[in-house]
Amino acid sequence: MSKAPLHIDGRFGLENILGSGSYAIVYCTQNFLNDDIIAIKLEPVTNNPPSLKHKHCTLKQLEGGVGIPHVLWFGRELTHYALALDLLGRPLHDLFLTCNQKFRLQTVVNLGDQLLSHLGYIHSHGYVHGNVKPENAMIDILEKTVYIIDFGITKRYWNSSTASHIPFHRGRHLTGTPAFASINNHLGLEPGHRGSLESLAYILIYFLHGSLPWLNSDHEKLSGSFILECKVGTAIADLCEGITPAFANILVYSHTLSFSEDPDYDYLHYLLHDLRTAGPAPAMHSLDFDYLIPPSQNPELSESVPTCLLKATPLHRSTHV
Numbered sequence: 001m002s003k004a005p006l007h008i009d010g011r012f013g014l015e016n017i018l019g020s021g022s023y024a025i026v027y028c029t030q031n032f033l034n035d036d037i038i039a040i041k042l043e044p045v046t047n048n049p050p051s052l053k054h055k056h057c058t059l060k061q062l063e064g065g066v067g068i069p070h071v072l073w074f075g076r077e078l079t080h081y082a083l084a085l086d087l088l089g090r091p092l093h094d095l096f097l098t099c100n101q102k103f104r105l106q107t108v109v110n111l112g113d114q115l116l117s118h119l120g121y122i123h124s125h126g127y128v129h130g131n132v133k134p135e136n137a138m139i140d141i142l143e144k145t146v147y148i149i150d151f152g153i154t155k156r157y158w159n160s161s162t163a164s165h166i167p168f169h170r171g172r173h174l175t176g177t178p179a180f181a182s183i184n185n186h187l188g189l190e191p192g193h194r195g196s197l198e199s200l201a202y203i204l205i206y207f208l209h210g211s212l213p214w215l216n217s218d219h220e221k222l223s224g225s226f227i228l229e230c231k232v233g234t235a236i237a238d239l240c241e242g243i244t245p246a247f248a249n250i251l252v253y254s255h256t257l258s259f260s261e262d263p264d265y266d267y268l269h270y271l272l273h274d275l276r277t278a279g280p281a282p283a284m285h286s287l288d289f290d291y292l293i294p295p296s297q298n299p300e301l302s303e304s305v306p307t308c309l310l311k312a313t314p315l316h317r318s319t320h321v
């Protein structure tokens with residue numbers, strides 16, 4: 001990759017690298033004009049095919065949705081295209097690994113509920129994300145908000161002026177990451193919204209079980225054909241053994257949808273909400289990674305401190321009247 005410029009648009013100063021994908025490097029960046037800390041994605045203009053322009057256009061179309069990264073600026077600086085975005089929280093998959101590769105049901109329900117809403121929003125704007133996987137989710141731990149990232153292969157599937165589906169180019173190629181791709185996507189069929197739901201179901205099951213039958217410790221390196229064979233050969237009952245049936249139901253539901261059928265998102269939310277009320281009453285909104293919130297910013301902790309203690313006179317002060 002050609003050397004990245006140090007400053008972008010005369011106002012953004014690149015600092016440390018936050019992460020990278022196959023096309024771009026993402027930098028933590030300071031806006032010198034207002035001191036805001038943001039994220040900037042840099043891609044060499046020589047990349048073929050270029051990805052950042054497409055990502056920018058898609059994000060602008062989806063602008064304003066909860067869980068959709070907010071674009072601050074897009075432009076070219078010397079040898080690179082740059083996309084300035086709000087700085088999002090932490091990569092969800094990293095947190096999953098930090099939590100010994102298991103999330104509790106309550107956390108999974110919360111994440112599932114949010115991701116389902118985001119997919120519904122993307123779908124309602126005529127798009128299919130195409131690469132739904134844990135590595136493409138970020139979480140703001142404080143706000144407990146999940147964001148979907150990486151719109152590199154997001155496609156428009158619905159033409160609102162003709163009110164018709166836009167056909168995808170068919171072929172035996174996988175558009176998303178094999179581990180979480182839908183079976184139809186493996187087979188080179190359209191990456192439709194039912195595929196996104198199937199991917200979501202795999203993600204939630206993965207979070208609950210800690211793995212999936214077709215994964216090993218470095219699942220990015222497994223071949224698509226091996227994963228497909230294992231996915232097809234694993235019965236849903238076996239995949240979901242030991243976990244509440246709602247997740248199997250989401251998977252079955254995604255398999256029964258036809259390409260042109262709109263998913264019933266309310267029904268899917270209902271399946272998850274049912275779980276939320278079924279278990280033992282947990283602390284409000286407590287998620288597995290809440291321990292990472294600094295105590296001073298954790299409302300649950302400050303709520304649990306008795307008010308008398310908060311009002312108490314500090315011991316080192318003189319108490320004479």
Ligand SMILES: Nc1ncnc2c1ncn2[C@@H]1O[C@H](COP(=O)(O)OP(=O)(O)OP(=O)(O)O)[C@@H](O)[C@H]1O
Binds near residue numbers: 025091135151
């Ligand atoms: N807005 C953001 N705020 C903080 N970190 C981010 C942000 N966007 C991306 N990242 C970090 O950078 C990493 C790479 O981002 P991303 O996957 O979008 O890169 P990409 O090259 O555009 O993707 P791909 O190669 O998969 O198309 C992410 O995994 C995440 O850790």
